[in-house]
Amino acid sequence: MNNTIPNRQVICEVLSAHAETDRDIVVLCSDSRGSASLAPFFKDHPGQAVEVGIAEQDLVGIAAGLAKAGKKAYAASPASFLTTRSYEQCKVDCAYSGTNVKLIGISGGISYGALGMSHHSAQDIAAMSAIPGMRVYLPSDRHQTKHLFEALLQDTQCAYIRTGRNPVEDVYSGADCPFEMDHATLVRDGRDATIIACGEMVSPAKAAAEILTAEGIDTRVLDMYCVKPIDRAAVLAAAEETHAIVTVEEHAPFGGLGSMVAQIVSEACPKRVLNIALPDAPVITGNSQQVFDHYGMNAAGIAARVREALA
Template identity: 45%
Template sequence: MKANLEVFSETLQALAEKDQQILAVTSDSRGSGKLVPFGEKFPDQIVEIGIAEQNLVGVAAGLAAMGKKAFAVSPACFLTARSLEQIKNDVAYSNNPVRLIGISAGVSYGALGSTHHSLHDFAVVRAINNLPVVAPADAFETEEVIKYAAATDEPIYIRFGKKNMPDLGQSLSPKFEIGKARLIKEGNDITLIGTGETVWPCLEAAILLKEKGISAKVISMHTIKPLDTTLLAELGATRKPIITVEEHSIFGGLGEAVSSYLFQNQYFVPFKIMGFPGEYTVTGSQTEIFEHYGISDKGIQQEALNLLKK
């Protein structure tokens, strides 16, 4: 098990060895962004802006405009709030291919609390044109999306937490494509769609449901925008229940994106969005907060049972 952020750093180093145009631009995030090894290895390919996130995005956009492959690394809570105007205008509107890397996304670790939560980023970034949104679930998805980001000439927002994540495996979906979800586990009774670090508890919940004779399909919807609408149409046509699970507000994220597509295309299925409600979030570790809001194997299992009863 390894944190996706560590995989990001290792992949970026491997790419930078072969491509001097790759630059890491950071907002005092070498440590939290796992970029210390990168800076030691490539001192001429890292730019430290300091705690000035708006400048971070502006500088990265300028570098991208000059042909550099800029990876702008900053805590997601600040990157997608303080720097939103720069993301909208300097990056997306101006079509500068900045690789926006939001770290420590979702709920903050330790006692930093709501100021350091990033439970809004899917909602605000999804609303900006010309900006794909990706939340990798494991090392495989992380490595593949960073390779894609380094090769593309378009902007992208990629979101990472800090938790060590198990490998979900590649057997059912050996390829990684932007806008194409990964099938993690087959199932016929209900579908659990996770993104980022919530995919693993979905898989654990599927194991618990199997003990009760329920077959649950598990999907990693790593790309929030553009959505895999082909898969959603297939799921909707079965009329089987769907649960979405995200480390984000229930407003404006994965769940609302999926439900909007389904219902606007006349796929009326039993549906549940699992995420964080519109209230002051409790303080605690990620595990404690997840447990409190039911984003756990048992919590997802119970919601699945409730939905199937209806």
């Protein structure tokens, strides 16, 4: 892999750059500034940084209070804790009360690998998407992460953003990263099948499409970084224009991207939709790549699933 910059580092860079001129930006951490790559922000902008200690409920409640008083609150904590320990604060204090809190779930999915299920957040898409008013974003690479945060800085609604722990392969380049807020990015077009992926699964989806296209299966890839609000039009176009859809997500098999895509497709334009996700079980011990390989969440596994969908 050429890229050595994790998405979380890009988040820190964007927030730091804007904090110079926008005094309303406040970053909060729960003893997580190191793992969130936000230590430089705390060092450079101490007046705009709040440490709450290992207390995720307090983290989100305080962020909501700051936002109620006009601040742009960015609360960063491991995705696992942020979306389960403080789930009710996300629901009541952020979404229900309408506060401008951006909830940054770091080391999301199974990023923490061998640390086990306590540290994995394979439920966060389902949980957060089910909250009325909560948006859910899983950017795929560092370039898209930058665009996403530039856009989030301009709005006033709460959102949950999940990012992984490790650097991920670039899907885009700095010069070529098409981005339109709340619209899926067409990574590549194709007429036979569509792979819809989010977060770290976009890169292997793109690689799978290259394998398939070489075999003569012209494969479209949609980067659905905006899991909620999902780009319904892009999903329907894929269902209408290609023969089958395969979804890929670093998430439990229920209530995530696959469920949402299947719901839309079955409603309006029934086509075969197959899902690739983590199992409904604690995942096997390993680092991210080992776990992905084990469950077929890699280029070869995704390509195989597309062939199956077309069979």
